[in-house]
Amino acid sequence: MDYSDVLAAAGRIDGHVLRTPVLEVSAGIFFKLELLQHSGSFKVRGAFNRMLSAGELPPSGVIAASGGNHGLAVAYAARALGVRAEIFVPEVTSPVKVAGLAALGAHITQTGAIYSDAAEAAAKRAAETGALAVHAYDQAEVVAGQGTTGLEIVEQTDGVDTVVVAVGGGGFAAGITLGTSMGGESGPRIVAVEPERIPTLHEALRAGEPVPVEVGGVAADALGATKLGAIPFEILSSARVKSVLVSDEAIAEARRTLWARHRVAAEPAGATAYAALLAGAYTPAPGERVAVVLCGSNTDPATLA
Template sequence: MAVSYDDVLAAADRIRGRVLRTPVVEVGEGLFLKLETLQHSGSFKVRGAFNRMLSAAVPDAGVIAASGGNHGLAVAYAARALGLRAEIFVPEVSSPVKVAGLRALGADVTQTGAIYSEAAEAAAKRAAETGALEVHAYDHPDVVAGQGTLGLELMEQTGGVDTILIAVGGGGFVAGVTVGSGASQGAPVVVAVEPERCPTLHQALKEGRPVPVAVSGVAADALGASRLGDVAYGIVERAGVRSLLVSDDAIEAARRTLWAEYRIAAEHAGATAYAALLSGAYERAPGERVVVVLCGSNTDPATLG
């Protein structure tokens, strides 16, 4: 289930014109923000969703997915664009903003289970009953390759960087960007950033394999996968990706700062990578070129002040 650079290039061709080439802004000398907050459906997830659907024969039953919210929004958006039926299972922890968004996109929504993994079990059972195409949130090569298209973009847009800071949940995004940016071949360096209360990759690297992890906290609706994907683990382990942990307080502060200084509306997951810089969990070396990926914006604007 490996994903190659050629797979990412093929995904870029497949989804071209269906996703946005989101901007990169330089906010300090050699410090860039990749604004995937501006992507269709409010996050990077639409890249993998389109690539998965366009790479498979979708049955009349349509597509089905489990999600903390962002993946479901992406699947619902892509399904509507392609004229497909979408059924989305979300856990009780999912943001009301995201659940409302799913319904607005025309998806059939079932809210079940306390956490993502329980919603995923329900979705898998339903897919087996209906024959719908399951679009996994992170643990599928086509999804990973689709997410990797962001890595291609940001390297072109920045002219190359030394380091990429990126938030991690189930690992599909960090794995795709590792391949798409060329980091799986040694450069740039990818640094994963996780909430202390969702240390899924951190524990997998510590144990030498994906393991179940208890998840909670402010970013759990988007980064709350309780087990790292197998596809992702193989990629990040070989590439030497390391994980940094940040507190919920640091994530909250990063989110407020992005709004106050740049008027960027980020959800908690979207601000997690920036929290590593702001809190000092990651310290830039002199002259180091760093890009921080802001991965999602599906949040209640009233909470940004």
């Protein structure tokens, strides 16, 4: 995969997704408000690119496993394209996200304790029905679609030195790495932020390959992949990528701060990148231009205070 895949995705999904705003919250610090995207997260970019790349979709529609946000994105894109969506989610998926899936008309199966359990069930069902499988993070079309966020960051900020982004299975960070490369080997530093309790990228980089990790904590419904994707690993092994970890407490504080200071309603995963700055897991140098990607808003507003 390379930059050209992201450019092709941008042309393909144009008109289906929002060009989300960028807010400069202090000198050289930008928020990319991807939590204002259709379905409440960046994931519609990859969902649309996967579906539109497939040509004519099968009568059985599309199928996906998700902690919630990917499922919402697939359901949203399927409804927009007039096809059936079947979504498998684990038991940790928040009621807000399950209700959102139902509102979008998805056929929902809630099964298993964690994302990998739902993914196994979805793969079996896809083999039975012939539905198009839309993977949450380990498909080239999905990664390229997510990378269009990176294109927008470069255009909207006139370039930054660093992009700070949350990591679950790695598709979003991998796409942004490609989308900010401008077709060359260089590009902004990518600070990949994970909860301490779900260190998929951190452990993959240490082992030299994706390895299973235990899943838990406040962001498990959205960042709860048990192992980094193979495609994301290939891309995120780049020297441009710095892996950092943050605590659940730091994520919760970042979420509260986003609401108190900026009236931005983020779910825990959506606040994870910002937690790295607040907690000092990543400290920008003087004059460094930094884009922080706020990636998800599917949360109960009553929990923000």
